[in-house]
Amino acid sequence: MIECLLVYFYYSFTAFKLRTNEEQRRLGDQYHKLTTPTARKNFVKEHATRYTQLSRLPYFDLVEQIVIDPMHNLFLGM
Numbered sequence: 001m002i003e004c005l006l007v008y009f010y011y012s013f014t015a016f017k018l019r020t021n022e023e024q025r026r027l028g029d030q031y032h033k034l035t036t037p038t039a040r041k042n043f044v045k046e047h048a049t050r051y052t053q054l055s056r057l058p059y060f061d062l063v064e065q066i067v068i069d070p071m072h073n074l075f076l077g078m
Contacts, residue, residue: 024062028055 019027032051034040044050054060 019063021061021063024049025055028052028062 027047027049028051031040031043031047031049034043040050052062055062
């Protein structure tokens, strides 16, 4: 059990690069401008992000103010 937790935490902190609010907004805008489903699918594979309507709110920080839904927390055992 301890080994599984260690692998999980290692993967969690090394799998994804931390982003700033500005970088997340820029990537979301790039995704939003794509016109074909194939281009969007490839973009998501490369950057692991999509566009959100929340980015239209200038006061909303896309990195600090996002809440992970409870179902994912339950699934991950958090």
